[in-house]
Amino acid sequence: MAKTTNHPAFGRLIPDDLGEDLMCFRKFAAMEIFWHPDSKKQLQDLEPKHRDLVKKWEQQPGELPQICRNFDVLAALQSLGVYEVGVSQSEEKEAAIPSPAQVTAWEFFVAHENVICERACDAILRYYINLRKNEPQWFEEEDDCPESPESIEDLTSCIRFDGMNLSPETIPGLSSISFGWEVDWDMEHGLQMILHEGQPIAIGNDLYSPEDILTEANFQREIFTEEEQAAYQNFATLVETSL
Numbered sequence: 126m127a128k129t130t131n132h133p134a135f136g137r138l139i140p141d142d143l144g145e146d147l148m149c150f151r152k153f154a155a156m157e158i159f160w161h162p163d164s165k166k167q168l169q170d171l172e173p174k175h176r177d178l179v180k181k182w183e184q185q186p187g188e189l190p191q192i193c194r195n196f197d198v199l200a201a202l203q204s205l206g207v208y209e210v211g212v213s214q215s216e217e218k219e220a221a222i223p224s225p226a227q228v229t230a231w232e233f234f235v236a237h238e239n240v241i242c243e244r245a246c247d248a249i250l251r252y253y254i255n256l257r258k259n260e261p262q263w264f265e266e267e268d269d270c271p272e273s274p275e276s277i278e279d280l281t282s283c284i285r286f287d288g289m290n291l292s293p294e295t296i297p298g299l300s301s302i303s304f305g306w307e308v309d310w311d312m313e314h315g316l317q318m319i320l321h322e323g324q325p326i327a328i329g330n331d332l333y334s335p336e337d338i339l340t341e342a343n344f345q346r347e348i349f350t351e352e353e354q355a356a357y358q359n360f361a362t363l364v365e366t367s368l
Contacts, residue, residue, distance in 0.1 A: 127140040127145060127146055127147050127214060128140065134228050134232055135212070136149060137184075138212060138223070140190065141190050141211065142190045142194070147211075148211045148212060149209075149210050150182045150202070150208070150210070151207065151208060153206055153207075153238075154206060155243070156206070158246075158278060158281055159203075159286040160204060160205075160206045161201075164204035164205055167197070167200050167204040168180070168201050168204070171197055171198065176201075178192070179201045179207075182202065182205070182207050203285075208286065208288035210288065211288070211289070211291065212227060212290075213291060215293040215295065224293070224294035224300060225294070225298075226297075226298050227294065227300040230300045230302055233323065234302060234323075244353075245320065245325055246277040248318065248325035249280070249284060249306060249316075249318065250276070250277050252316075253280060253284065255345055256345070263310045267310050269309055270283040270310060271283075284306055284307070284308050284309075285306065285308075286304070286305075286306060287306055288304075289302055289305065290303045290305070291303075292334075295334065296363060296364060299360075299363050299364070299367075301321055301335070302320040303320070303332065305317060306318065314330045317330065317331075317332045319332050322356040324352055324357075326356050326357035326360055327357070328345065335363075335364040
């Protein structure tokens with residue numbers, strides 16, 4: 126079971142709703158375009174105890190993970206620009222929590238947050254345009270999904286940022302960042318975006334292990350830039366040499 130810890134890089138980390146992994150709440154200023162609107166109303170609509178917990182999110186209250194996925198609490202948090210950051214634990218009992226690779230990935234993200242989030246938004250736009258062109262059946266009943274978006278702003282009616290996760294260090298020295306996305310055309314599964322070296326390298330579903338990422342990353346490879354392709358190759362080399 127995960128235990129609350131104060132970490133020099135992450136600050137206060139608390140158990141998630143299942144008590145299996147660690148997490149924290151964080152404001153993503155660079156993702157403001159996806160923040161839920163009307164913060165004042167969202168907070169007013171909460172019951173008093175829940176409102177108090179949301180307002181104290183920076184203190185990382187241990188009770189907040191238990192309710193943060195309630196639709197009204199989630200909307201209130203996201204109206205403040207606050208999202209979950211998951212720190213997945215290794216199955217090895219003696220592994221450090223968080224692992225050295227997770228700390229490295231986190232510190233790199235914090236140092237380059239604006240540009241990484243900008244790249245992520247650009248990649249999700251490219252992904253959407255290509256998916257809309259090649260898999261139109263996904264959008265037949267989705268009136269809020271524009272046919273020809275020109276910018277990420279055009280997609281905020283059907284795509285919502287949904288926090289990030291740091292993968293466990295199943296391969297020595299490797300922890301990838303995963304951005305979550307809620308999408309109207311696949312509400313059940315949503316999307317994951319895997320980032321390595323600050324670059325998006327794969328977008329899809331069920332990207333939970335390095336091997337999964339290599340298997341699924343061939344989908345829509347044509348949409349990725351040269352820099353993203355290079356980061357993917359570096360990721361693949363790390364995975365393949367460890368097998």
